Amino acid sequence: xAVAIEQAQKEIESWLEYKKIGDKKLEAYKDNIETLVDSIxxxxxxxxxxxxxxxxxxxxxxxxxxxxxxxxxxRLKVADLHKSLKGVSANxxxxxxxxxxxxxxxLPKGIFRALDMEDYSIVQAIVVFFV
Numbered sequence: 001x002a003v004a005i006e007q008a009q010k011e012i013e014s015w016l017e018y019k020k021i022g023d024k025k026l027e028a029y030k031d032n033i034e035t036l037v038d039s040i041x042x043x044x045x046x047x048x049x050x051x052x053x054x055x056x057x058x059x060x061x062x063x064x065x066x067x068x069x070x071x072x073x074x075r076l077k078v079a080d081l082h083k084s085l086k087g088v089s090a091n092x093x094x095x096x097x098x099x100x101x102x103x104x105x106x107l108p109k110g111i112f113r114a115l116d117m118e119d120y121s122i123v124q125a126i127v128v129f130f131v
Contacts, residue, residue, distance in 0.1 A: 002043030011047040012036050018051045018074065019129060032125040039122050050074055053126060059116035067111055070123070072104045076130050084109070100127040 003011075012033055016026065026033070039045035039055070046054045051074035060068040084103035088095045095109075101123050102109045112123060 001041050003041050005037065005041055008037045008040035011040055015047055015051060015053070016129070021129060025129075029128055032128050035121065035125040039125075045122065055119070055122055055126070057115070057119045059119055061111065061114045063114075067107070067114075070101075070105050070107070072101075072126055073106075076100070076104055096131075097124060097127050100130055104130065 016033070036045060040047070044056045044058060046056075048054060048071075053072040053074075055070045055072070057068055057070070060066050081100065081103045084099040085096065088099050090096075098109045098112045101107075101112045104127065105111075112120065115123065
């Protein structure tokens with residue numbers, strides 16, 4: 001364990017507090033919170049001073065531009081999200097999650113399609129707090 005669970009919990013709690021996540025959403029997404037805490041404990045997820053999150057992929061993408069980590073902004077502007085959501089159906093939950101991930105990282109959606117499900121589960125756990 002790279003980070004003690006108590007420290008990891010404090011970090012995620014401070015991130016959620018910074019984001020002003022309400023009690024109902026905290027309760028609804030407690031499994032996602034546990035996933036994020038576990039990822040910090042493993043040393044794959046880091047809360048940066050500016051409240052952004054950096055995730056070191058367990059399975060880096062392969063190809064011409066190999067991706068080894070993702071940095072998620074602490075805040076998301078509507079204009080950035082709209083660019084990423086262009087052409088995505090409101091009913092397509094998977095594409096919407098990819099779009100949020102792309103908007104938060106500034107990376108193309110194709111990067112997220114190339115992720116291993118182990119890594120994508122962390123992306124989903126982060127993204128739900130922006131939806």
